[in-house]
Amino acid sequence: MIYFVGAGPGDPELITLKAYRLLKKADLVIYAGSLVNPQILEHCTAGTEIINSAHLNLEEIVALMTAAYAQGKLVVRLHTGDPSLYGAIGEQMDLLEQKGIPYSIIPGVSSFLAAAASLKREYTVPDGSQTLIITRQQGRTPVPTAERLSSLAVHRATMAIFLSAGMIEGVAAELLEEYPPDTPTAVVEKASWEEERILRGKLQDLEKMVKEAGITKTALILVGNFLSDSGRSQLYDREFSHEYRSSQQ
Template sequence: MAKVYFIGAGPGDPELLTLKGKRIIDSSDVIIYAGSLVNAAILEGCKEDAKIYNSASMNLDEVLEVTVNAINEGKDVARVHTGDPSIYGAIREQIDPLEEKGVECEVIPGVSSFTASAAAMKKEFTLPNVSQTVICTRMEGRTPVPEEESLEKLASHKASMAIFLSVGMINKVIEKLTIHYPVTTPVAVVQRATWPDQKIVLGTLENIAEKVADENITKQAQILVGNFLGDEYELSKLYDKSFTHMFREGK
């Protein structure tokens, strides 16, 4: 029976596509990919007769029409999203109507831009005695944010934070964050993580907006905030030689 696979293509580097995602893209009869964000190199190796659609110029009804028509013809569909489809992937609005029609769907996770951005800097969101929580969020724009999830309320936790889809409003972001974070809090803005033209801008809440403006970064960037970007932290218990766990006796 034909099936629709929602595949996370990762942040940009085609080698960060999972083995399963690559296998399904290469074997699918129809591929619909988010061409405005997904690296087209992930299509290399697909079937010569595969029908390929760039969803950047399609609306939801058009995507669903292509998908349902393919399924009715017994063809597998690879619906390829950027990053991980479960984070700002707009997949529910596709999966729900498809499943109502009896179409089988499967989601294949991918590397998210927020983890790719941390990896690009060799940083860890969850440092002992610094932060054990990561908040993934966005500024309110044309898509609203629930009032209880406003940026200033989330900032009150002073946890590690990854802010999506908001670099074009960075001055407003900083205004809301500094209600709770000290202005000396480190910030990183990572544009197009893992792409050949990746750009990393480092600063603090006090100066990052100016630095981002100087670099002309207005889209496709993560804003990472928190003391996890600094250099002060405790060692983990996991590898502490005095710490005993089920696989090792402490000394």
């Protein structure tokens, strides 16, 4: 079997038990270059073949997986975070299906979840934003016109922006078209890694603070009042009844 495995955000302990067991049993691990913390590869056993995919193209990666599968080996294709978010696994799965090779996907902890934990914030705030938009700035990889940052910002919902720190000038300009200048923002570089860095400020200062910090990649940009607002959920309110508890007035 071939397994697409989420390596989590970086902390080597933030992988699932299933991912850990697969790394222990794997004959071949192909990992996504500098995006995966090398400490995670220490979960592999001696003798496991470990290949960095940073210098390989799609066909070369699939050829390695296919050859190992033909030899009866257990293959782990290790992607950062969760494979379903900007993991580029679709084209790999398409080629495997064309060859009739079975595969399975093991989800992982995404960096946007690790970032919220580091910030000690809740994306969905009672009586506040109930929507989280996960997106990216248009770069060499285009995005649909309706999904440009300026279009999504109309909702003024909580936003987590991936893969865009190197284009911070454009990110800030598009967000400022709709969000108020004093909207809280945060940038989390390498969420959950030992060298994690967190920047906090207002949207009007986003470009300046990111450039001054020299952050250009491996960072998540977070925007929204969730960074400053808090609320109280009715779920545990003593005066709120539900299926499992009667109100106490």
